[in-house]
Amino acid sequence: MQNELRKSYDIKNWSLISEIEPSSVGCSLCPGSEEKTEETFRIEDNKGRWIVRSIVDPYPFTHPSKFKISESEKLFTAIKAHGWSEVVIETRDHTREFHELTSEEIKNVLTVYKNRVNALRKRENVEFIGILKDNMNIEFEHSYSKIFTLPIVPESIKEKINTFNDYQYKTEKCIYCDIAKKEEKGPRHILSNDSFIAFAPFSQTENFEVLVVPKKHHTCINELNEFEIFNLAEILKNLLTRLKAAINPFKYGIVFYLRPNKEKDFHFHIKIFQKTFHSTLDEGYGIYLSKLSPESVAKILRGK
Numbered sequence: 001m002q003n004e005l006r007k008s009y010d011i012k013n014w015s016l017i018s019e020i021e022p023s024s025v026g027c028s029l030c031p032g033s034e035e036k037t038e039e040t041f042r043i044e045d046n047k048g049r050w051i052v053r054s055i056v057d058p059y060p061f062t063h064p065s066k067f068k069i070s071e072s073e074k075l076f077t078a079i080k081a082h083g084w085s086e087v088v089i090e091t092r093d094h095t096r097e098f099h100e101l102t103s104e105e106i107k108n109v110l111t112v113y114k115n116r117v118n119a120l121r122k123r124e125n126v127e128f129i130g131i132l133k134d135n136m137n138i139e140f141e142h143s144y145s146k147i148f149t150l151p152i153v154p155e156s157i158k159e160k161i162n163t164f165n166d167y168q169y170k171t172e173k174c175i176y177c178d179i180a181k182k183e184e185k186g187p188r189h190i191l192s193n194d195s196f197i198a199f200a201p202f203s204q205t206e207n208f209e210v211l212v213v214p215k216k217h218h219t220c221i222n223e224l225n226e227f228e229i230f231n232l233a234e235i236l237k238n239l240l241t242r243l244k245a246a247i248n249p250f251k252y253g254i255v256f257y258l259r260p261n262k263e264k265d266f267h268f269h270i271k272i273f274q275k276t277f278h279s280t281l282d283e284g285y286g287i288y289l290s291k292l293s294p295e296s297v298a299k300i301l302r303g304k
């Protein structure tokens, strides 16, 4: 069954049904396995060896298909999970995790994010681009992150956009610019550099939640210059080092909130948090990742 996005009967929520299971035959992300994957972008060292690569995701949330609503009645809304999903291989080294990379190496990973977001924004029927990273290593035992597009804007993001627009309408200001200024001087401030501020949000939705907000009003990661990308890398490295000392076992997620494609304005930001058993897609974007379709569940429970 092709991946499908389904809307809830009664609450503002989408679920993504993806029955593709990862197979564990060696590491397809390690150097030497390049032919097994379809590369979309790479950064090389001065010897011509890749140091960060992005590839077409073998276990995609979304994949290119004829975009159409497949079933839409009053009660049942489903959309083919059309889009593009990529995996960013963050290091050549199978044994190193993202938080162990240097700021300079993290900067390379962020540069690949920026490149891929730029490229994916231009494709057809892309409403939303998500970037997520965790260290659960569910699909590969090699440090990686995921970038994907959706043909819809998740309901939780629509809520953020509505709040942003409403605040702007009432005050003629950006809510995130105001939050950043206030939190930098308050009791929830953690650290800042020239370009970013990190703080524990006033009302958390996750354990050990930290928001990272650019000081300048940028709507998307692709507006950051090289200096700002390095500053973002530095703040992420610093925060992950602090989180590692505070959380045991050290399981974390990172999610990027970028301007949806049809929106003119937004202020992009990043959430870092302690991982629970929920998928990062759910914790980040409020989309429940279902590895078993409701029809399969019913079949199992009916016993035929």
Ligand SMILES: [Zn+2]
Residues within 6 Å of the ligand: 027, 028, 029, 030, 031, 093, 094, 141, 142
């Ligand atoms: Zn590997």
Ligand SMILES: [Zn+2]
Residues within 6 Å of the ligand: 174, 175, 176, 177, 178, 216, 217, 218, 266, 267
């Ligand atoms: Zn702003």
